[in-house]
Amino acid sequence: MNLRLKNKVAIVTGSSKGVGAGIAKEFAKQGAKVVVNYSNSKDYADRVVEEIKQNGGEAIAVQADVSNLDDIKKLFAETKEKFGKLDILVNNAGVWRYEMLEDISEETFALQINTHLRAHMFTAKEAVKLMGEEGGSIINISSTVSLNPIPGTLIYCAVKAGIDSIAKTLAKELGPKNIRVNTVAPGMTESEGSTADGRPGSEMEKFYLEQTPLGRVGLPVDIAKVCLFFASDDSAWVTGERVNASGGML
Amino acid sequence: MNSRLKDKVALVTGSSQGIGAGIAKAFANEGAKVVINYASSEAKAQQTVDEIVKNGGTAIAIHANIAESESIAKLFEQTIAAFGKLDILVNNVGKLEFEKLEEITATNLHMQINTNLIGTILATQKAAGLMEKNGGSIINISATTSINPLPGTLVFSATKAAIDNITKVLAKELGPKNIRVNTLAPGMTETEGSYEKGFIGSDFEKYNRSITPLGRIAQVEDIAKVAVFLASEDSNWITGERIQASGGQQ
Numbered sequence: 001m002n003l004r005l006k007n008k009v010a011i012v013t014g015s016s017k018g019v020g021a022g023i024a025k026e027f028a029k030q031g032a033k034v035v036v037n038y039s040n041s042k043d044y045a046d047r048v049v050e051e052i053k054q055n056g057g058e059a060i061a062v063q064a065d066v067s068n069l070d071d072i073k074k075l076f077a078e079t080k081e082k083f084g085k086l087d088i089l090v091n092n093a094g095v096w097r098y099e100m101l102e103d104i105s106e107e108t109f110a111l112q113i114n115t116h117l118r119a120h121m122f123t124a125k126e127a128v129k130l131m132g133e134e135g136g137s138i139i140n141i142s143s144t145v146s147l148n149p150i151p152g153t154l155i156y157c158a159v160k161a162g163i164d165s166i167a168k169t170l171a172k173e174l175g176p177k178n179i180r181v182n183t184v185a186p187g188m189t190e191s192e193g194s195t196a197d198g199r200p201g202s203e204m205e206k207f208y209l210e211q212t213p214l215g216r217v218g219l220p221v222d223i224a225k226v227c228l229f230f231a232s233d234d235s236a237w238v239t240g241e242r243v244n245a246s247g248g249m250l
Numbered sequence: 251m252n253s254r255l256k257d258k259v260a261l262v263t264g265s266s267q268g269i270g271a272g273i274a275k276a277f278a279n280e281g282a283k284v285v286i287n288y289a290s291s292e293a294k295a296q297q298t299v300d301e302i303v304k305n306g307g308t309a310i311a312i313h314a315n316i317a318e319s320e321s322i323a324k325l326f327e328q329t330i331a332a333f334g335k336l337d338i339l340v341n342n343v344g345k346l347e348f349e350k351l352e353e354i355t356a357t358n359l360h361m362q363i364n365t366n367l368i369g370t371i372l373a374t375q376k377a378a379g380l381m382e383k384n385g386g387s388i389i390n391i392s393a394t395t396s397i398n399p400l401p402g403t404l405v406f407s408a409t410k411a412a413i414d415n416i417t418k419v420l421a422k423e424l425g426p427k428n429i430r431v432n433t434l435a436p437g438m439t440e441t442e443g444s445y446e447k448g449f450i451g452s453d454f455e456k457y458n459r460s461i462t463p464l465g466r467i468a469q470v471e472d473i474a475k476v477a478v479f480l481a482s483e484d485s486n487w488i489t490g491e492r493i494q495a496s497g498g499q500q
Contacts, residue, residue, distance in 0.1 A: 002252055171498045175463020180498075213425020213489055222487035229479045237472035239463060239498040248421045248430075248489040 003031030004232045009083040011035040011075065013066050013123065014093025016044035018191030019141065022220025023090055023227045024048055028057030030228060032088065035079050039065040039093065066093045067114035069122055076126040086130035088231045091120045091163075092141045098152045109155055116159040120166050128179060135178025139230045140167055141223075142185040144246050160185075164242055171240030180239035182230045187246025189218040213248030222247075251306055254482045256281035259333040261325075263287045263316055263373055264343025266295035268441035269391065272470025273340055273477045274298060278307030280478055282338065285329050286311045289343070316343050316369030326376040335384070338481045339377040341370040341413070342391045346406045346447075359405055366409035370416065374431075378424055385428030389480045390417050392435040394496050410435075414492055421490025430489035432480050437496025439468040463498030472497075 005027055015024040016038035025048065028034045034052065036059050038045035045061040052059040060082055064075035079086060095115050097108050120140050127138060145153060146160035163183065170181040188208045190200065199205050205217065226245040229235050244250065255277055265274040266288035274284045275298070284302065286309055288295035295311035302309040310332055314325035329336060345365045347358040374388060381388075395403050396410035413433065420431040438458045444450050450467075459467060476495045479485050 172463050175498045176465060178464065180464075213422050214428070214430075214487070215426060218487055225484040225486065226488060229484055234475045234479050236475065237464070237468055237495045237497050238476060238493060240500070241494055243488060243491050243493060245487050247487055248425045250490070 004228065004234075005088070006031035008032045008087040008231070009035075009079070009085055010088035010090065010231065011037060011079055011086065011127070012090040012092055013037045013075075013119070014039065015090075016041040016048060016061075019186060019189055019220045019223045020090070020092040021048045022224040023092060024059065025052060026221065026224035026228055027088070027231065028052040028059055029055065030232070032231075033083050034059040035075070035083070036061045037064055037066070037075055037093065039063070066119035066123060067111065072119065072122050072126060075123075076130060080130055085132055086127055087134070087136045088139070089123060089127040089136070090139045090141065090227055090231075091123055093119065094141065096153070096156055099155070100152050101154060104155060112155045112159050117162045120163055124166070124170060124181070128174065128177070131177070131179055133178075135180070137231050137235070138167075138170065138179065138181040139227050140181070140183045142183045142242065144185050144187040144244055144249060146185060148250055167242065168240050175239060180230075180235065182235070182239060183242035184223065184226050184230065185242060185244045185246070186223045187212065187218055187244065187249040189220065189223060191220060208249065211249050212246070216247060218245065218247060252280050254280040254478060254484075255338070258282040258337040258481070259285075259329070259335050260338035260340065260481065261285040261287060261329055261336060261377070262340040262342055263314075263369065264289070265340075266291040266298060266311075268443050269436060269439055269470050269473050270340070270342040271298045272474040273342060274309065275302055276471070276474035276478050277338070277481065278302040278309055279305065280482070282481075283308040283333050285309070285332070287314055287316075287325060287343070289313070289315055316373065317364035319372055322369075322372045322376055325373075326380065330380065336377055336380040337384070337386045338389070339373060339386070340389045340391065340477060340481075341373055343369055344391060344406075344409075346403065348402045348447075349405070350402050351404060354405060362405045362409055366406070367412050370413060374416070374420065378420075378427075378429055381429045382427050386430070387481050387485070388420070388424075388429065388431045389477055390431070390433045392433045392492065394435055394437045394494060394499060396435060398500055417492065418490050425489055430485070432485070432488060432490070433492035434473070434476055434480060435492055435494045435496070436473045437462070437468060437494070437499045439470060439473060441470060458499065461499055462496070466497065468495065468497060
């Protein structure tokens with residue numbers, strides 16, 4: 001089998017669990033050297049690295065809280081030190097909060113803006129410095145809710161809509177450097193996070209399944225396969241695009 | 251030869267040359283058995299078949315007038331007779347006539363609607379019936395002009411906008427049968443057709459290049475790679491989506 005990311009170096013932010021871990025493992029399987037970035041969950045991150053190594057792949061875990069600008073610089077410095085270059089960046093790290101309008105707080109606002117919107121911009125800034133003449137691929141993880149918001153997620157949906165804009169601007173700005181930038185928008189996806197929230201089997205899950213043409217909940221590997229497309233040569237002519245990975249749910 | 255479409259049967263309408271032929275060859279290269287459908291270019295269709303067979307692939311050429319029900323019925327009957335099943339349909343056949351509003355002739359109006367729109371619907375109807383049992387992937391070839399139209403392309407752009415919409419409707423309708431439907435929208439691509447129409451080497455080409463972030467005109471291979479993604483299991487979680495393959499040109 002061809003290794004579709006052979007010799008590529010990839011950073012996946014927030015990849016100790018869930019969708020991020022799924023992406024990291026898929027990339028490693030395809031021959032990439034992967035930086036498994038985590039903020040707090042060191043044990044989980046180490047486990048992902050271990051699993052990748054056991055399957056013959058290469059990975060390191062690097063701690064960095066992407067809502068902190070100094071940590072972002074540290075993440076890329078450590079990547080440069082260990083692997084010398086960068087080909088792929090997946091901005092996946094994210095935090096979800098449920099707050100109706102009357103409950104929104106400045107603290108949540110700052111957290112969401114910094115973890116999602118600001119992080120995607122400043123990681124891109126660092127990534128471009130590490131990407132060589134061959135260019136690279138930046139993949140921003142958004143959400144179906146960026147275009148189809150849900151009550152109670154005002155700030156989250158707003159920042160995800162902001163994230164959708166980033167790929168469009170940067171595709172134009174970075175195209176001449178052969179750096180492609182695209183957005184992947186997952187729908188309801190099973191992960192450790194959703195299990196902790198009590199989602200499987202819940203009314204909310206039933207509600208979403210009814211709106212999903214392919215009739216099931218997404219898995220991290222489903223999202224990972226789409227990210228693989230955007231990271232690989234298959235998408236060499238695609239930039240500035242946004243694709244829902246949601247089994248047809250809008 | 252790779253194997254991402256191993257054991258799959260694919261039908262690409264209008265694949266004697268151009269983007270259709272490029273997609274057919276890419277599919278065959280991934281292990282699919284391919285039906286090269288043509289309307290008038292029998293010699294070119296056979297040439298494409300020969301090229302595929304020379305590279306170790308499997309293909310046959312089948313004639314059909316895409317806007318005639320009986321002709322379509324025969325196309326699919328012959329496909330089943332040859333290969334036993336259908337997994338992938340690419341609605342690629344499309345005609346473009348540059349005519350400003352005051353120039354539009356009844357002939358060209360009907361021709362483009364019949365070929366681009368009615369042909370797609372009829373072919374999809376047959377294909378979906380054959381894919382019901384085991385699922386499948388339908389790829390509708392649109393164009394950048396479906397959402398960013400050029401003066402002089404009224405009818406063509408309208409048919410492509412309709413194609414975009416067909417994808418969305420059918421993704422919902424056919425999702426429960428595990429039939430995925432997606433749109434692939436190329437920008438300007440270097441093909442025999444684009445030479446014939448005088449695009450290549452023109453000011454129009456120069457202009458296109460200048461507004462394309464990735465700084466060149468597409469080759470058919472660029473488009474074909476995205477088609478492989480949409481045909482393959484990597485896109486199992488994607489349906490109802492439109493991916494533009496245009497080097498970032500809007």
